[in-house]
Amino acid sequence: MKKIIVAIDSFKGCLTSTEANQAASEGILAKMPEAKVVQVPVSDGGEGWLGAFKAAMGGSIVEVNVKDPLMRPIVAQYLIQGDTAVIEIAKASGLTLLKPEERNPMVATSYGTGQLIVDAVRRGCKHIIVGLGGSATSDCGIGMLRAIIDSFAKGKSWDDVRELDNVRFTIATDVTNPLCGENGAAFVFAPQKGATPEMVEALDARAKRFAEASAKHLGRDCQNAPGAGAAGGLGYAFLQYMNAECRSGIDLLLDTIHFDDLLQDADLVITGEGSADRQTLMGKLPFGILQRARKQNVPVMLIAGRIADEQFLLDAGFSHVACINPPGIPLEIAMQPATANENIRRAVSFSARNSRILRNSL
Structure with missing residues (x-):
């Protein structure tokens, strides 16, 4: 049984961390019903x-x-x-x-x-x-x-x-x-x-x-x-x-929830934020999670509503980077909670089964 940790930051003005985590968990279980999914609400000090x-x-x-x-x-x-x-x-x-x-x-x-x-x-x-x-x-x-x-x-x-x-x-x-x-x-x-x-x-x-x-x-x-x-x-x-x-x-939150202990038998971490680019690596929440996970050789998948500098993010250590939104979707549609929920479920469901990103690949 695979253990997958879901720790996604809020999609500001759209979904809370808890809501984004739930959508991702549903996407995982749709393709991997036997997986153990651990949801971790997260925030770096702001919303949530x-x-x-x-x-x-x-x-x-x-x-x-x-x-x-x-x-x-x-x-x-x-x-x-x-x-x-x-x-x-x-x-x-x-x-x-x-x-x-x-x-x-x-x-x-x-x-x-x-x-x-x-x-x-x-x-x-x-x-x-x-x-x-x-x-x-x-x-x-x-x-x-x-x-x-x-x-x-x-x-x-x-x-x-x-x-x-x-x-x-x-x-x-x-x-x-x-x-x-x-x-x-x-x-x-x-x-x-x-x-x-x-x-x-x-x-x-x-x-x-x-x-x-x-x-x-x-x-x-x-x-x-x-x-x-x-x-x-x-x-x-x-x-x-x-x-x-x-x-x-x-780091303060991850210490409080004993995140390092959660990682010990994890096969994958899924994190994310509304918009990801090279600034993600300047102390933002997904990068803090990546640093913890890499110490224990746990792969980290990054999802976001907008992705720029994808190769830069992959070179930094993310095992997989996925934009949840289909090309050309209007921003006002993408920002609707129901749409974002469905797009997270779809993106995670596809990636969890079709990419070799688990610690011990399926």
């Missing part, structure tokens, strides 16, 4: 982070009344297991909470993320794991810090906050950018959040001023630390003000 950890470690989902990026009231969720909380910042401060015409990183705030942290601390959490991805903000975490000060120091200053002294923070991101400069949060990420070139310049200048003031006040400077530029500078706020540990999102 909360669900992936819920599947991995159990716990309870907590709902909190918070502010969205434009300070409108919403209900956001996070996970508690024992004294550990898992927060997906996109639940409170995400780009998907805004309509395209509402996107403006000059005003969008991370205040709601701070409210989630406050709630977790008040419930006794001592370790807070934060997935940094999908933010609508470029405020360097100032909004988050303000929410914490408002709750724990009655609006005075960060120096008056004592409730976080015994709380450990781990931030998860595969972004290594610094806070400022041409590779920083504003220049690299703000345009996709609605920033004009003029806004980008203003946001970067604002970040530099905040970092300089913070360094002078705290006696250390984390603006160039890897991950400082993640989530519009939220990474910087966690590193500078909360002494957070920065981890690769996919």
Whole structure:
């Protein structure tokens, strides 16, 4: 009996990781009914982070009344297991909470993320794991810090906050950018959040001023630390003000679910994402899975809705690369969940039986 692990990232705006995994599993079992299929919901810190950890470690989902990026009231969720909380910042401060015409990183705030942290601390959490991805903000975490000060120091200053002294923070991101400069949060990420070139310049200048003031006040400077530029500078706020540990999102999740143990008797791993190209090899989720699997000589099949640089991906170690969509399909059709489900099933069903990619080929 063949053991196949399915660990596919979400197809953003289309399918969750769980939904994509289920479609792939159905495709495998249609041709290989005797196979043992292990589904692993995954995320690198963005969309699906909360669900992936819920599947991995159990716990309870907590709902909190918070502010969205434009300070409108919403209900956001996070996970508690024992004294550990898992927060997906996109639940409170995400780009998907805004309509395209509402996107403006000059005003969008991370205040709601701070409210989630406050709630977790008040419930006794001592370790807070934060997935940094999908933010609508470029405020360097100032909004988050303000929410914490408002709750724990009655609006005075960060120096008056004592409730976080015994709380450990781990931030998860595969972004290594610094806070400022041409590779920083504003220049690299703000345009996709609605920033004009003029806004980008203003946001970067604002970040530099905040970092300089913070360094002078705290006696250390984390603006160039890897991950400082993640989530519009939220990474910087966690590193500078909360002494957070920065981890690769996919590595943190794979360690939590003991992925290396799952691989020991596996014959194949199927992973994927919405669009795959050479940037997939720059720390994205499928590459993190590939690195783990190659150490145990388990072949990895990569599927995606769009494939570019196929030979580049094969040369990197993927045993098989498959585009789920037939040539010429309109994007609006391909993005429909029912269509994507069927195309994943069909692509995986064909590949599982017709390519010699299993560790011990059929």
